[in-house]
Amino acid sequence: xxxxxxxxxxxxxxxxxxxxxxxxxxxxxxxxxxxxxxxxxxxxxxxxxxxxxxxxxxxxxxxxxxxxxxxxxxxxxxxxxxxxxxxxxxxxxxxxxxxxxxxxxxxxxxx
Amino acid sequence: xxxxxxxxxxxxxxxxxxxxxxxxxxxxxxxxxxxxxxxxxxxxxxxxxxxxxxxxxxxxxxxxxxxxxxxxxxxxxxxxxxxxxxxxxxxxxxxxxxxxxxxxxxxxxxxxxxxxxxxxxxxxxxxxxxxxxxxxx
Amino acid sequence: xxxxxxxxxxxxxxxxxxxxxxxxxxxxxxxxxxxxxxxxxxxxxxxxxxxxxxxxxxxxxxxxxxxxxxxxxxxxxxxxxxxxxxxxxxxxxxxxxxxxxxxxxxxxxxxxxxxxxxxxxxxxxxxxxxxxxxxxxxxxxxxxxxxxxxxxxxxxxxxxxxxxxxxxxxxxxxxxxxxxxxxxxxxxxxxxxxxxxxxxxxxxxxxxxxxxxxxxxxxxxxxxxxxxxxxxxxxxxxxxxxxxxxxxxxxxxxxxxxxxxxxxxxxxxxxxxxxxxxxxxxxxxxxxxxxxxxxxxxxxxxxxxxxxxxxxxxxxxxxxxxxxxxxxxxxxxxxxxxxxxxxxxxxxxxxxxxxxxxxxxxxxxxxxxxxxxxxxxxxxxxxxxxxxxxxxxxxxxxxxxxxxxxxxxxxxxxxxxxxxxxxxxxxxxxxxxxxxxxxxxxxxxxxxxxxxxxxxxxxxxxxxxxxxxxxxxxxxxxxxxxxxxxxxxxxxxxxxxxxxxxxxxxxxxxxxxxxxxxxxxxxxxxxxxxxxxxxx
Numbered sequence: 188x189x190x191x192x193x194x195x196x197x198x199x200x201x202x203x204x205x206x207x208x209x210x211x212x213x214x215x216x217x218x219x220x221x222x223x224x225x226x227x228x229x230x231x232x233x234x235x236x237x238x239x240x241x242x243x244x245x246x247x248x249x250x251x252x253x254x255x256x257x258x259x260x261x262x263x264x265x266x267x268x269x270x271x272x273x274x275x276x277x278x279x280x281x282x283x284x285x286x287x288x289x290x291x292x293x294x295x296x297x298x
Numbered sequence: 299x300x301x302x303x304x305x306x307x308x309x310x311x312x313x314x315x316x317x318x319x320x321x322x323x324x325x326x327x328x329x330x331x332x333x334x335x336x337x338x339x340x341x342x343x344x345x346x347x348x349x350x351x352x353x354x355x356x357x358x359x360x361x362x363x364x365x366x367x368x369x370x371x372x373x374x375x376x377x378x379x380x381x382x383x384x385x386x387x388x389x390x391x392x393x394x395x396x397x398x399x400x401x402x403x404x405x406x407x408x409x410x411x412x413x414x415x416x417x418x419x420x421x422x423x424x425x426x427x428x429x430x431x432x433x434x435x
Numbered sequence: 436x437x438x439x440x441x442x443x444x445x446x447x448x449x450x451x452x453x454x455x456x457x458x459x460x461x462x463x464x465x466x467x468x469x470x471x472x473x474x475x476x477x478x479x480x481x482x483x484x485x486x487x488x489x490x491x492x493x494x495x496x497x498x499x500x501x502x503x504x505x506x507x508x509x510x511x512x513x514x515x516x517x518x519x520x521x522x523x524x525x526x527x528x529x530x531x532x533x534x535x536x537x538x539x540x541x542x543x544x545x546x547x548x549x550x551x552x553x554x555x556x557x558x559x560x561x562x563x564x565x566x567x568x569x570x571x572x573x574x575x576x577x578x579x580x581x582x583x584x585x586x587x588x589x590x591x592x593x594x595x596x597x598x599x600x601x602x603x604x605x606x607x608x609x610x611x612x613x614x615x616x617x618x619x620x621x622x623x624x625x626x627x628x629x630x631x632x633x634x635x636x637x638x639x640x641x642x643x644x645x646x647x648x649x650x651x652x653x654x655x656x657x658x659x660x661x662x663x664x665x666x667x668x669x670x671x672x673x674x675x676x677x678x679x680x681x682x683x684x685x686x687x688x689x690x691x692x693x694x695x696x697x698x699x700x701x702x703x704x705x706x707x708x709x710x711x712x713x714x715x716x717x718x719x720x721x722x723x724x725x726x727x728x729x730x731x732x733x734x735x736x737x738x739x740x741x742x743x744x745x746x747x748x749x750x751x752x753x754x755x756x757x758x759x760x761x762x763x764x765x766x767x768x769x770x771x772x773x774x775x776x777x778x779x780x781x782x783x784x785x786x787x788x789x790x791x792x793x794x795x796x797x798x799x800x801x802x803x804x805x806x807x808x809x810x811x812x813x814x815x816x817x818x819x820x821x822x823x824x825x826x827x828x829x830x831x832x833x834x835x836x837x838x839x840x841x842x843x844x845x846x847x848x849x850x851x852x853x854x855x856x857x858x859x860x861x862x863x864x865x866x867x868x869x870x871x872x873x874x875x876x877x878x879x880x881x882x883x884x885x886x887x888x889x890x891x892x893x894x895x896x897x898x899x900x901x902x903x904x905x906x907x908x909x910x911x912x913x914x915x916x917x918x919x920x921x922x923x924x925x926x927x928x929x930x931x932x933x934x935x936x937x938x939x940x941x942x943x944x945x946x947x948x949x950x951x952x953x954x955x956x957x958x959x960x961x962x963x964x965x966x967x968x969x970x971x
Contacts, residue, residue: 205954228611265570283586387445389499
């Protein structure tokens, strides 16, 4: 149920990327999709009654899997770096062209 | 735009607690949820809150960028010390025979460096966005 | 202990990164020596390492001593060492060229750092490490593309960054599914665990998503539009690297994933995608006027040809595709570096307006003609080898053969159109000849590699990649006659259709796919592939 909700969020983010006219909106939708995918991964390894993955707390079969958590921290960092780089480029685009519209950016044929 | 007095005073009050909380998350990153990146983001948000409350920067951009680059070199150097001591790259340089308290030092050190680098990076990005100045990348 | 076998792969990653820091910190006069030292050390390390692992099937290194299913592992076999050799060679050429173009320290920092992360990409052995390295390569190449900071490079870099990241989101979803099914991310362990699950719906879906993600990275048919923009807006040395190497990294990852699991039902579709990419690339290339845009579209079409060979993943077509991959890296880098020198000298990118190159740059014109003959497939240069092997292995299938013939004719027409820059009219006869400098050295290296690879392709295939090659003699005069026929057909196509610039050519030139439409095409690509895989 929660995974289906998170999948819906991913698709909403993709829908936003497909139809947004503003480049900042595209960046935000990319971020939304990425956050939802990370949520899917973290939820998919959790089961009812799972314990924290600390050695000695409980038997190993009852702990939640710590590997996805470590991997998804890296994925969050990568998403944050891409977002910050994209925002930096969009600021320079605004200074160069005076507009944040995708259509305007693609139609200009100047050199 | 004038900010309300309530907002400014609460931001001033809460600033040291945010710094403390960020440092806590960095330093306990190896045994509790958190770590370098997360604590660094919290520290950066503390500085951004102070910026918003005060209306002007409370740090020097030039020295931030320099410190960030020094930290980057330190992080790469920490990862590579293990080439000399253990013959393997990108792992802890402390030999495996040592007790747990000494082996934790590597993780804590990496967390501290990464946390401060992330905080400095996000803060300098934010100030370059807001103040329309360019920071050399 | 410092040079033990266990740590050698890590050296290939560490050396460029450490020297990137050194290149940034040292003053500008010293940075040339830093780059030369870095590349020399890297070449020595790679030779030493390859000599040690030449007889092994595969060399695995686990970091930190963690067990296979949970740790980060690096893997080196003949394929990855072949890519490493190509990467080191191309980076030598680009660094020698960069001394001519610009010498700013942050540019060199990013260039060397990109080399380190690219080495990491080709050596990584588990899915998540691959994801991290692909994203880091995307980020750093975006910084290199937008380095000049003018409007078109910012636009191109932004589109490139967002679109490639959107593609890698699909990869992330696929990797979630594969982790649930296999319980591990190590490629070798997955290869053992997956055959039991191949018929299930989630595994098929993950194959589709992974192919879509690597399709974005390699610029296949519906999702290729980021490539011409990025490769034409980047500085020339960076374009040479991007076209010569980084676009092939998508194909490399596709091969690695296909070694783990492969669905034969998608073969026809993938070959069709490759054919469509090749045809569309040539059609668009014929209609452009900007020299770097033409070369970038030719990259798209040549990658389509490579994929027609590599997609089915078996037989001689695969060997042809791999050989064409290596050869294309060489001559495309050569063409981009030559074009870069011409563009920076004439300050004009329009092919119809640049004239007199033969008079002004005689040595460069020779190298550029070698590159142009290679890409059109002259039998004594290396472009012919890959194209012939692929064409030979599909000779029973009529439509593929027709596509390859049309692509060859189109490529010939387009390069005949570019060759008009060599002619000189009266006002150009007084231009002084440009001095030969250090920047001609990489061009010489690349063009001599074109000639050498043509002569020694068998040794290359067996040493570097261990591929079977069908027997044929390139020196047979029949091949030369075929080539001349293709050239004649290309000249006819150019003369009668393209030269006068009719309106449909103009419409194709101005056609562009916006980001929203590109995302929708990506989703459509995924849906179509999933329908095909589920249905069969």
